[in-house]
Amino acid sequence: MSQRKTAEERAITFTGGTLDRADQLRVNPDRLAVAWADPRARIIRLDGLDPLPTDEGMLASDPVPAGAQLGDHALLGLREDGAPVFISLIVEKKDEPPVFPPKVWQIVPLLSHAEAALYGGARSLVDWHDRHQHCARCGAQTHAVKAGWSRQCGTCSAEHFPRTDPVVIMLAEYEGKVLIARGIRFPPGRFSALAGFVEPGETIEEAVRREIWEECGVRTGRVDYLFSQPWPFPSQLMIACVAQALGDELTLDTQEIAEAMWVSREEVRAALAEAEDAAFQPPSPVAVAHHMLRWWLGE
């Protein structure tokens, strides 16, 4: 196994953000108003929920326009020079049919590493506001509070916080091979690591073992954490692990998994090199699964 390296050190997409989130400003209306009035303040401009990269790999942004309302914006944080960065919570989503791979996966690599991380968090936050205009407790309208880091119900006062859903994503390892799978929504040839949401009442390791068992019928023992990635489609925390399989016989849950197979290091190497005779197409470099395969090769 290669040495222990975090996702930031591996330069995995959406990690390595450099903004100071300045959480103390979120609950301090006076300091927040000062940030909003700062002449250096910028508002990130999106295209629907997609980023608009500049030629320099930055997110497109504008100064705060006259008449804009602070309450319609979230404070994402402060740049190293102290310049505040905001984003509008009013989003015009585009009603496009889903494609695979999504168009945004081709746009994100045009951003610098740190800007992609800023974009990821911003997209998750804005999308959460858009999908949570009402109070789950009583159904009434909610409004953004704490500089866009929570929503409050105008009727029952319940406070709601942005969701981040922990997902385990894992390689099962057995006699020098790892288990990869093609989900039923993936195009032919495209394989990735198994993954699934952590459910209430289980640890990371228990979720890893359950998912491998449910999806491929393989029992596993020891589980090791590798690294993690925030995934903004819409807002997952991807927790990458490796599990030691106790056997290699596969029984697929065909509601979820179209195909699964054990692959050797040579096969993984050929796939990542996009060799013509590769056994499978690897996950996108944007996805943490790509880096899990690189980790397994010792890269």
Place this chain on the structure above:
Amino acid sequence: MSQRKTAEERAITFTGGTLDRADQLRVNPDRLAVAWADPRARIIRLDGLDPLPTDEGMLASDPVPAGAQLGDHALLGLREDGAPVFISLIVEKKDEPPVFPPKVWQIVPLLSHAEAALYGGARSLVDWHDRHQHCARCGAQTHAVKAGWSRQCGTCSAEHFPRTDPVVIMLAEYEGKVLIARGIRFPPGRFSALAGFVEPGETIEEAVRREIWEECGVRTGRVDYLFSQPWPFPSQLMIACVAQALGDELTLDTQEIAEAMWVSREEVRAALAEAEDAAFQPPSPVAVAHHMLRWWLGE
């Protein structure tokens, strides 16, 4: 450092559940109806949201009463002998003022290890249903679907899944000491590890470094994952880590932290032994922070 052991191997409370979650039954109405009609099926009985332990350390439960509706219940899973376990989604919460430590922390240790894990997941699920009767998208009423593992809106059809909020909880380590803190809601003398919610757009390691910086003003470098715990008050995934501090000077966020201090192994040992002259009262054995201190002692 002691060897790598999971939370289950450390017998941490709420881990080590033995039920088969039988997720394939959730989406199969025929098989679900068979489980509901199984004469061995039991419904866990709670006291508000608190458990009712039997003398044998099991959760109190009843057979399915005549006239009970499957749609008002969640399937928690199957026992080893195949007996289905359900829980009612209709909860009568008690309106009691919060006390510290909560009464439920004294009841949970009366359950066997596996039953406490079953209880934790069940409590989170039931409480989530209770607090999510409406659609966050449009405000209309939602109803339980998939054997209680999601809710669907009757008006806009949006589907909502149980929340599990990832929280980092961590010891910062510096020259043979670790950093512990007393939150502003903790009684005098009671210290624990620092903790905070993972936000959209950050990795586990980034959240650890941000929280230690925000709450105590300490910069940290390397972060290692230790183990995790599902925490059902109401539904967190506690991700325990250790971070290497780059200095020991403290600047507290007094909105969150009443006191913080660096403690030696002798001080931690005395506190866990509940010595009369101990420097602090340790976290409850129910909490993962307790086990983080034991891990640090090499136990």
